Amino acid sequence: MAERIIPLLDQRNTSRPLAVPTVPLRLDGGQGLTDRLGRPLHDLRISVTDRCNFRCSYCMPKEVFDKAYPYLPQSALLSFEEITRLAKQFVGLGVRKIRLTGGEPLLRKNIEVLIAQLAQLRTPDGQPLDLTLTTNGSLLARKAQALKDAGLQRVTVSLDGLDDAVFRQMNDVDFPVAEVLAGIDAAQSAGLGNIKVNMVVKRGTNEDQILPMARHFKGSGHVLRFIEYMDVGATNGWRMNEVLPSAELVQRISAELPLQPLEAAAPGETAERWAYADGTGEVGFISSVTQAFCGDCNRARLSTEGQLYLCLFASHGHDLRSLLRSGASDADLTAAIGHIWQGRSDRYSQLRHALPADANGAGPRRVEMSYIGG
Numbered sequence: 049m050a051e052r053i054i055p056l057l058d059q060r061n062t063s064r065p066l067a068v069p070t071v072p073l074r075l076d077g078g079q080g081l082t083d084r085l086g087r088p089l090h091d092l093r094i095s096v097t098d099r100c101n102f103r104c105s106y107c108m109p110k111e112v113f114d115k116a117y118p119y120l121p122q123s124a125l126l127s128f129e130e131i132t133r134l135a136k137q138f139v140g141l142g143v144r145k146i147r148l149t150g151g152e153p154l155l156r157k158n159i160e161v162l163i164a165q166l167a168q169l170r171t172p173d174g175q176p177l178d179l180t181l182t183t184n185g186s187l188l189a190r191k192a193q194a195l196k197d198a199g200l201q202r203v204t205v206s207l208d209g210l211d212d213a214v215f216r217q218m219n220d221v222d223f224p225v226a227e228v229l230a231g232i233d234a235a236q237s238a239g240l241g242n243i244k245v246n247m248v249v250k251r252g253t254n255e256d257q258i259l260p261m262a263r264h265f266k267g268s269g270h271v272l273r274f275i276e277y278m279d280v281g282a283t284n285g286w287r288m289n290e291v292l293p294s295a296e297l298v299q300r301i302s303a304e305l306p307l308q309p310l311e312a313a314a315p316g317e318t319a320e321r322w323a324y325a326d327g328t329g330e331v332g333f334i335s336s337v338t339q340a341f342c343g344d345c346n347r348a349r350l351s352t353e354g355q356l357y358l359c360l361f362a363s364h365g366h367d368l369r370s371l372l373r374s375g376a377s378d379a380d381l382t383a384a385i386g387h388i389w390q391g392r393s394d395r396y397s398q399l400r401h402a403l404p405a406d407a408n409g410a411g412p413r414r415v416e417m418s419y420i421g422g
């Protein structure tokens with residue numbers, strides 16, 4: 049087998065220095081804050097740690113994320129108070145949904161304290177936020193009740209197969225399926241509603257798990273979502289020929305379990321929804337590679353060390369942490385975030401095909417997903 053060379057390129061801290069804007073923020077046309085392509089700011093994903101106890105090859109391959117990998121020191125991380133203060137400004141600018149992610153968010157010590165703080169935030173018209181978290185499920189059985197008690201409303205669990213051998217190979221730390229399934233059960237028992245299960249599909253690796261996963265979660269009340277393997281980061285050795293297009297998945301599943309398309313529940317939704325024709329629930333398909341959904345992308349990302357990223361594929365962030373630590377007022381922070389969003393024109397997935405690509409079809413090198421938050 050040919051040796052795989054994984055370039056290690058540290059894209060962290062390539063942020064642009066931020067100054068307090070001197071021009072006041074203008075919100076035109078009564079539409080609230082929009083970017084240069086008319087997209088509102090609605091979702092905020094916050095990475096609370098760049099560490100993980102799994103080594104999924106598509107995200108944190110073991111060859112790169114080994115003992116010598118320079119994870120961020122504690123002092124570089126935003127504190128819970130800093131995260132909450134920034135989140136509050138984002139909510140003032142239109143954010144209605146916050147997702148905690150990472151790395152593995154349940155590895156962040158006392159994460160439930162942060163959840164309790166975020167659960168207190170209210171929209172300008174007094175509504176609570178849609179507060180959720182994406183986890184690999186390994187610690188969920190232990191933590192589900194505390195998360196729920198702190199104010200978490202729902203949870204998304206990543207699971208790439210039901211066959212133990214395939215799953216252990218995907219997570220690459222020999223973690224068993226049964227413990228993730230126990231985590232999902234615990235989340236349900238704790239009252240975390242609307243549970244979603246994310247499965248990244250890699251051709252030739254876990255494609256034989258598509259139907260077993262569909263059968264398992266059909267009728268369970270949990271929504272399984274298939275994610276196309278994406279060219280995020282610079283280390284996963286992504287190849288276009290390992291991507292299984294969602295359209296093919298719909299056909300494969302429908303041949304045994306007939307599906308019919310559903311309308312999107314909300315604008316900017318990442319997953320295309322399909323219902324089982326027999327009324328036993330639905331599945332989702334996140335087709336970031338074959339069907340770009342940049343047109344209504346309303347997501348901002350806050351990295352573990354407080355860099356604001358406007359796109360999952362952005363090559364640099366905007367340094368909110370320095371601004372925060374320089375003594376900026378809430379009004380300064382709001383103005384800075386608002387101006388950054390107004391200048392946004394990112395639409396990487398739509399442009400992917402036109403960008404200079406490497407031999408595998410991957411575009412320019414970017415920051416890692418574990419740092420920026422998936």
Ligand code: SAM
Pocket residue numbers: 100106107149150151152153182183184185204205206246247248275276277278279280284417418421422
């Ligand atoms: N550790 C948590 C987890 O795995 O759920 C949260 C962070 S993880 C980066 C968030 C999501 O990104 C997971 O559902 C994961 O499967 C997905 N992901 C990571 N790398 C990916 C890739 N190259 N292509 C598609 N999805 C990816």
Ligand code: SF4
Pocket residue numbers: 100101102103104107108150151152184206418
């Ligand atoms: Fe960890 Fe999640 Fe990345 Fe897998 S996808 S390595 S669980 S952060």
Ligand code: SF4
Pocket residue numbers: 336341342343345346347358359360361394395396397398
């Ligand atoms: Fe949004 Fe960037 Fe993904 Fe397009 S490529 S949907 S702009 S995060």
